[in-house]
Structure formats: C-alpha cells, structure tokens
Amino acid sequence: xxxxxxxxxxxxxxxxxxxxxxxxxxxxxxxxxxxxxxxxxxxxxxxxxxxxxxxxxxxxxxxxxxxxxxxxxxxxxxxxxxxxxxxxxxxxxxxxxxxxxxxxxxxxxxxxxxxxxxxxxxxxxxxxxxxxxxxxxxxxxxxxxxxxxxxxxxxxxxxxxxxxxxxxxxxxxxxxxxxxxxxxxxxxxxxxxxxxxxxxxxxxxxxxxxxxxxxxxxxxxxxxxxxxxxxxxxxxxxxxxxxxxxxxxxxxxxxxxxxxxxxxxxxxxxxxxxxxxxxxxxxxxxxxxxxxxxxxxxxxxxxxxxxxxxxxxxxxxxxxxxxxxxxxxxxxxxxxxxxxxxxxxxxxxxxxxxxxxxxxxxxxxxxxxxxxxxxxxxxxxxxxxxxxxxxxxxxxxxxxxxxxxxxxxxxxxxxxxxxxxxxxxxxxxxxxxxxxxxxxxxxxxxxxxxxx
Numbered sequence: 001x002x003x004x005x006x007x008x009x010x011x012x013x014x015x016x017x018x019x020x021x022x023x024x025x026x027x028x029x030x031x032x033x034x035x036x037x038x039x040x041x042x043x044x045x046x047x048x049x050x051x052x053x054x055x056x057x058x059x060x061x062x063x064x065x066x067x068x069x070x071x072x073x074x075x076x077x078x079x080x081x082x083x084x085x086x087x088x089x090x091x092x093x094x095x096x097x098x099x100x101x102x103x104x105x106x107x108x109x110x111x112x113x114x115x116x117x118x119x120x121x122x123x124x125x126x127x128x129x130x131x132x133x134x135x136x137x138x139x140x141x142x143x144x145x146x147x148x149x150x151x152x153x154x155x156x157x158x159x160x161x162x163x164x165x166x167x168x169x170x171x172x173x174x175x176x177x178x179x180x181x182x183x184x185x186x187x188x189x190x191x192x193x194x195x196x197x198x199x200x201x202x203x204x205x206x207x208x209x210x211x212x213x214x215x216x217x218x219x220x221x222x223x224x225x226x227x228x229x230x231x232x233x234x235x236x237x238x239x240x241x242x243x244x245x246x247x248x249x250x251x252x253x254x255x256x257x258x259x260x261x262x263x264x265x266x267x268x269x270x271x272x273x274x275x276x277x278x279x280x281x282x283x284x285x286x287x288x289x290x291x292x293x294x295x296x297x298x299x300x301x302x303x304x305x306x307x308x309x310x311x312x313x314x315x316x317x318x319x320x321x322x323x324x325x326x327x328x329x330x331x332x333x334x335x336x337x338x339x340x341x342x343x344x345x346x347x348x349x350x351x352x353x354x355x356x357x358x359x360x361x362x363x364x365x366x367x368x369x370x371x372x373x374x375x376x377x378x379x380x381x382x383x384x385x386x387x388x389x390x391x392x393x394x395x396x397x398x399x400x401x402x403x404x405x406x407x408x409x410x411x412x413x414x415x416x417x418x419x420x421x422x423x424x425x426x427x428x429x430x431x432x433x434x435x436x437x438x439x440x441x442x443x444x445x446x447x448x449x450x451x452x
Contacts, residue, residue, distance in 0.1 A: 032383075063417045064394040072418060114326075133170025142300050144300075161178065162190045214236065220399070226361060277292055289318070358371065368412040
C-alpha cells in the first residue's frame, strides 16, 4: 500500500503508461484509461490517462475486489504479519509432507476445522491448483477417473455433463467447454436454465442415467448474480444422489461472500456435494490459487493430475491466514449484516433510476445491478463513468437468452466489495453509484464493446 506521502509521481505514472502500451498484451481490445497509483483499505488511487498523458488523480471506493479476489482488502495486518517466516519451506512440492500444508489442512478440514460443517472430518480430501479454471479441470479429471473405475459400460453410458445456461467455469479448454460447446470437451453437454425446479426434475427424469456429473455455481456469477430459489440446491443434490451423478459445486466466486464460508447452504444447513472447487477470495488477491475438495473415494488416476504448485507452503499460509481471519473477526456475521444493507440500498437505487438499472440481485457481499438494454449496449462507457464518479465496479456478460420461458439476463455490474468493507464505505458505494446513474447520458456513438 502506498502511504499518503508516497504516491507515484508523474514520471512514474508515465513510465507505467508507456510500458503497458508497449509490453503488456491487451486482452480487452483497449484497457480502462486509468493507472492504479496506490491502494488502501477499501479504496484505489487512480490517475486518469488523457491522450497518453497524465490527467487528474482521484480515489475510488473498491466495490469489485479485483475480480472478487481481495477478500481482506489491501495489506491486511493479519497477512503482513504471518507470511514471511514460511518462505523457508517454499521449495517443497506435494511429494513431501510439509508442516504448513498439514496445518492448513487440519485448520480447514480437521475435526474442529473451519470447513468441518460443510465437509465432515474423514469424508473428504483436498488438492491445490493455481486458479478456479484449473480446479475445474481437476474436477473433470476426477469425474473421468470415477467412471473408468466403474467400468467401460458405465463410462460409455454416462457420457453427458449437466450445466446451466449462462454458467461460467473458467478459461481452460475443459472448463470453457462446459459453457461453450464449440470448445469441445470429454463429455457431451446438456444445459437447462438455472433455478427452475420443474425443468430440473424433467431433465433428470429424461437423462439422469446418462449424466456423469452436474456442475453448478451456488449463485451464478458471470450470468449476472442469479440466486436460486430456496430449496433448489438441495433438490439438485437429491437428484444427483438418486441418479448416480456426481455433484460438482463451483465455489470459485461464492467462497466467503454469502454470509458463510460456502454458498452450498440453505435454511437446513450445508448442501452436500461430491466435489467442490474454491478459489478467488481464498488467496486474498496475493496468490493465484484454488482448492478442490472431493469425497475420499474420488480422485484422479495416479500421476495424471500432478501440479507443480499443488499447495506449496507459502500458498497454504495465505489460505490458512485468510480462513482464520474470517472466522476470528466474525466476517461472516459482518458480511451477512451489511449484505442486507447493501441489498436494500441497491434496490432503492434501482427504484430511483429505472432508466439505467433493470434489477438488482444477490446476497451478502455478492450482488449484481442489471443494466437496461440501451445502457448495456454502452456498458463499458457507463462503467468508466462510474469510476470517474468514484466507485470501481466490474461487468458481467449476463446469461443472455434462456430457454423454458426464463427471461434473458443482460449485462450486469458486479458489486462485490472486500469482506472487510465498512458501513461507511457501503454508503459511499451507494452515493457514487447514484451520482453516476444520475449524471450519465448514453453517448450517440459509444463503443458497444464489453468485458467481464
């Protein structure tokens, strides 16, 4: 974090602009016109780039958490004080038993572990990966190995994976194939709209015996923050158990954001899954990491899924520190309480600005503001305008057209602040979204480009 008297000077900002424009591959077809010149608890310090030159310097409240990763904000004291002494174990791979990895697994999955209510002790084991996408790849490998172990007839019969319209499970080839059939994949793909229990029942009755697995986000993220109705996830788990399909929960985005560690829960408590992928907030924005938790009888073929950086000591210390800080600081309770305020405030903004926003959805610190169609056409322009007004948000593509009478979901702003965000910062988010919505005018010739 840059201190108040140690922010980047103009020459340093210009050097950043020139290096990025020349040396950094552009994945977006044009980046946002801002340099991040510093950060602190709940805010980013930005410098406007104007015609390749340094413009005004200003602060924005962080309502995006860097793609949902900075769970504890910037430079949290618990992280700063805990991670340096573990570096001496950083070179040990998962072939060796490493104390820090063992401590982390006990803290998370042990008898009194932070995750024990979701994953009862002794029933699950875990592996690490470098991202949620890689976690999904490992989950697919585990599904494949499970079917191979059950014999060739079972492997040939169970040739389909059920996914949900608008779902996003990552960028790697197998993960992308779950959402984009043109990418190929080891299994056939069946899609249904998310949250319709009648359609779910029909899908299982028609094809349940062919399903190898079901991949589900407890709350759909890139589809526009779609929250299922009460009981839906539990019904899904029951259908999977009845028909012999593995239930894979993709908690890459939902981890720690719903008022609990996991989104696979309802009023009755945890909803069981066979495989769970956890990512993003797990690494606090410091490390790219994920964990795949599977029932103990499930695992990939020996040697087929070895990873160079499977739960290295440094990663384990970060993951462990994040989980401990969430639990000891009672951040679940904090997120649940302030999440109610966040939901209410966003609902009021939608009611006041119906020409800009169509709907808001979400729980805890994971909400979406769906844009009206004409604003969605210039979503990136609107996002830039909101940043200029002082709030940093990210854009999701939306679920698009859906089947079975479910309405299309368009581009949506994701409101997902760090878990340590204060009530004052929540109120600032409201004020600046409101100000941006009030002053925005749809440009006549704005680009219709958008990005996640």
